[in-house]
Amino acid sequence: MPITYPNLHLTRLGGAIPAWLGEIEPGDLPPICQNVADGGGRLLALWGSDARELGDGFALHVALVNEAGLICLSMALDAVQPVYPDISRIFPAAGRMQRAAYDLLGIYAHEGHDHRKWVRHGAWRGFPLRKDFDAAQNRADEPDAYPFVQVEGQGVHEIPVGPIHAGTIEPGHFRFSVVGEKVLRLEERLGYTHKGIEKRFEGLTLQQGAKLAGRVSGDSTVAYAWAYAMAAESIAAVTPPDQALWLRALFLERERIANHLGDLGDLGNDVALSFGFAQFWILKEQVLRNNAALFGHRYLMDKIIPGGVAADLTEPGRQTLHEECAMLEREVRLLRGIYEEHAGMQDRFIAAGRVEPKLAAQLGLCGLAGRASAQAWDARVQFACAPYDRLDVRMATYRNGDVAARVIVRFDELFESLRLQSEILDHLTHDGELATTLEKLPGNGFGVGMVEGWRGEVLVAIHTDAQGNLTRVHPHDPSWQNWPAVEHAIMGNIVPDFPLINKSFNLSYSGQDL
Amino acid sequence: MPIFQIIRQIVRTGIKTEAPPLPDEALRAGPQRLQEEILRAFGGALSIRQVDAGSCNGCELEIRALNNAYYNIEGLGIKFVASPRHADLLLVTGPVSRHMAIALRRAYDAMPEPKLVVAVGDCGCDGGIFAPNGAEGAGESYASCGKVSNVIPVDVVVSGCPPTPTAILQGILTAVSAQQGVSASP
Numbered sequence: 001m002p003i004t005y006p007n008l009h010l011t012r013l014g015g016a017i018p019a020w021l022g023e024i025e026p027g028d029l030p031p032i033c034q035n036v037a038d039g040g041g042r043l044l045a046l047w048g049s050d051a052r053e054l055g056d057g058f059a060l061h062v063a064l065v066n067e068a069g070l071i072c073l074s075m076a077l078d079a080v081q082p083v084y085p086d087i088s089r090i091f092p093a094a095g096r097m098q099r100a101a102y103d104l105l106g107i108y109a110h111e112g113h114d115h116r117k118w119v120r121h122g123a124w125r126g127f128p129l130r131k132d133f134d135a136a137q138n139r140a141d142e143p144d145a146y147p148f149v150q151v152e153g154q155g156v157h158e159i160p161v162g163p164i165h166a167g168t169i170e171p172g173h174f175r176f177s178v179v180g181e182k183v184l185r186l187e188e189r190l191g192y193t194h195k196g197i198e199k200r201f202e203g204l205t206l207q208q209g210a211k212l213a214g215r216v217s218g219d220s221t222v223a224y225a226w227a228y229a230m231a232a233e234s235i236a237a238v239t240p241p242d243q244a245l246w247l248r249a250l251f252l253e254r255e256r257i258a259n260h261l262g263d264l265g266d267l268g269n270d271v272a273l274s275f276g277f278a279q280f281w282i283l284k285e286q287v288l289r290n291n292a293a294l295f296g297h298r299y300l301m302d303k304i305i306p307g308g309v310a311a312d313l314t315e316p317g318r319q320t321l322h323e324e325c326a327m328l329e330r331e332v333r334l335l336r337g338i339y340e341e342h343a344g345m346q347d348r349f350i351a352a353g354r355v356e357p358k359l360a361a362q363l364g365l366c367g368l369a370g371r372a373s374a375q376a377w378d379a380r381v382q383f384a385c386a387p388y389d390r391l392d393v394r395m396a397t398y399r400n401g402d403v404a405a406r407v408i409v410r411f412d413e414l415f416e417s418l419r420l421q422s423e424i425l426d427h428l429t430h431d432g433e434l435a436t437t438l439e440k441l442p443g444n445g446f447g448v449g450m451v452e453g454w455r456g457e458v459l460v461a462i463h464t465d466a467q468g469n470l471t472r473v474h475p476h477d478p479s480w481q482n483w484p485a486v487e488h489a490i491m492g493n494i495v496p497d498f499p500l501i502n503k504s505f506n507l508s509y510s511g512q513d514l
Numbered sequence: 515m516p517i518f519q520i521i522r523q524i525v526r527t528g529i530k531t532e533a534p535p536l537p538d539e540a541l542r543a544g545p546q547r548l549q550e551e552i553l554r555a556f557g558g559a560l561s562i563r564q565v566d567a568g569s570c571n572g573c574e575l576e577i578r579a580l581n582n583a584y585y586n587i588e589g590l591g592i593k594f595v596a597s598p599r600h601a602d603l604l605l606v607t608g609p610v611s612r613h614m615a616i617a618l619r620r621a622y623d624a625m626p627e628p629k630l631v632v633a634v635g636d637c638g639c640d641g642g643i644f645a646p647n648g649a650e651g652a653g654e655s656y657a658s659c660g661k662v663s664n665v666i667p668v669d670v671v672v673s674g675c676p677p678t679p680t681a682i683l684q685g686i687l688t689a690v691s692a693q694q695g696v697s698a699s700p
Contacts, residue, residue: 121612123613123656123657124612124656124657128657133656135655138656139656163613163617164565164566164617164621166596167594167596168566168577168578168594169566170566170569170571170574171566171567171614171617191613192568192611192613192614193566193568193569193611193613193614194568194611195568195609195611195644195645195657195658196644196645196655196656196657199656199657200643200645200655211643212643212644215570215572215643215644215675216570217570217571218569218570218571218572218573218574218676219571219572219575221572262575262578275520275523275524278527278582278583281579281581281582281583282527282530282582282584284579284582285579285582285583298576298678299572299575301572334519334523335523337519338516338519338520338523341516341519342516508571509571510569510570
């Protein structure tokens with residue numbers, strides 16, 4: 001058992017990762033969360049569902065993680081007064097998730113300290129994830145009157161930025177309170193790209209759902225598609241063929257390689273070393289072109305399907321990737337040398353946007369940004385599901401928590417992914433099956449999948465109704481945990497360093513706005 | 515010294531830039547002709563303001579790739595600018611979320627005439643996967659306005675999920691050459 005708590009009965013869920021499910025009373029939630037937090041565990045995700053059609057009111061679901069695995073807790077909430085106890089005091093990352101759960105489903109945290117709306121601006125009234133929500137009746141056109149926290153004092157002024165930013169990036173609003181050029185406080189306002197993904201999942205077929213999951217955050221399409229497939233396979237008790245699992249790992253590592261290459265180039269660009277951008281984006285483009293030539297899509301969208309994969313690797317293809325690996329290894333090593341010796345660049349990187357390990361632990365910082373602040377979590381290591389159980393992934397961690405540390409972790413992970421890719425290529429056979437048939441899910445099922453994407457752990461939870469249709473799908477991006485840390489990282493830095501600091505996290509807007 | 519390493523690496527890398535795609539048969543006179551089109555329509559340079567109006571970020575990855583050495587969009591006299599007030603062309607990805615509709619409209623209104631709009635990606639073209647299409651609906655939902663042309667006028671649409679950098683470049687160049695056609699007629 002991952003945790004012990006009086007009268008808590010956990011059932012082991014089938015599937016690739018160690019996960020347990022328990023039904024609890026809402027009142028038991030805070031002590032159980034405290035128990036997990038005291039043991040070094042974290043909050044992964046929080047979402048609600050509407051079970052009123054079954055006469056059960058609403059339900060709240062919380063996914064926690066500790067060294068043993070995933071602990072999914074479900075609790076029934078009253079249909080008229082759907083209230084549950086606040087857990088943001090234990091896990092600060094829960095704050096925005098609780099607010100989003102209210103915006104979308106109308107369930108609310110009792111005694112929560114922040115009741116402002118989060119993903120809702122002014123485009124609708126009511127609660128879209130309620131099954132009886134009528135979109136046409138509830139359309140609204142209100143301005144987003146959002147009460148930002150005011151910072152007062154002599155010489156303090158505000159700089160509003162966004163939702164449209166200066167570069168080619170996703171939209172979101174940042175409100176800086178500054179004195180001179182120094183940032184006293186940053187407050188984020190997200191939700192601009194909310195396009196109703198969770199509502200859209202309802203009623204899609206399993207296969208259509210896989211496509212949608214692959215478009216929650218375009219740069220993490222492989223991670224989402226795999227997490228979704230993993231959740232579905234957990235419900236259906238299906239294990240994909242060996243060949244498919246190796247290919248999935250190959251796709252996931254290629255996604256990590258492409259994104260890390262792109263980020264390292266961008267971080268060069270942000271400190272005016274356009275040479276870095278030019279070089280790394282040449283390498284990234286070569287990876288993308290190999291993806292297109294060998295698998296049929298530059299970002300590998302729709303190549304992971306429930307039950308297996310939809311693309312194979314030929315023998316000449318394997319040769320191409322071996323050569324690519326050797327080329328990248330050589331080039332990136334050379335570029336790393338240049339980055340590390342470039343005094344002007346290191347001067348900008350070191351000490352900028354620091355998140356100390358202690359703060360990172362409090363905030364539940366995860367993924368690569370977490371590892372750069374000494375948070376040693378990597379699902380490929382702790383919960384090594386096939387084929388990672390045969391790969392022995394070496395986790396990259398660093399303590400400094402600044403931009404420089406996030407650059408170093410990217411370099412280390414890039415080399416590790418290249419090593420893994422070589423190993424995976426050696427394990428791939430060419431006659432294996434690519435997929436086990438998985439047409440439809442069993443009824444009243446619940447399954448969860450977790451994958452260490454390039455940004456951090458991506459979680460997808462699937463609930464099915466009595467007929468086995470998707471009734472609730474919750475995709476969770478690691479950006480939920482990491483966005484609040486950016487507010488801390490920028491404090492005391494100067495405004496012109498914000499683009500660099502923000503880029504060093506490179507968080508998803510679409511993935512958290514849904 | 516990194517500077518010597520940098521110079522050596524630049525020389526070793528060489529020139530990666532490929533020939534740009536051509537908008538249509540009429541323009542197959544070669545890259546020179548293309549430059550002339552841009553020169554005539556927009557005084558030698560095309561300025562683009564990109565707006566993500568609610569995409570999954572997939573299209574942005576490909577738009578950013580236009581700046582890499584292979585596509586070298588700046589080499590064609592096309593650059594991305596920070597303000598719509600400096601832009602000739604608005605490059606929009608979607609679906610347009612209801613939360614981004616006002617910002618998109620304001621960006622469009624801020625642009626000087628003559629202005630062009632290119633909608634990028636399946637979602638920008640018809641709302642895409644994020645809302646029911648066809649018989650069930652018009653690519654709209656409680657949170658999505660659907661395609662870009664539901665919110666602002668669109669000149670050219672580039673489909674694909676995401677469209678390749680070449681396809682996006684082709685869309686941009688097609689919009690420019692269409693503009694040329696319009697301004698040439700009395």
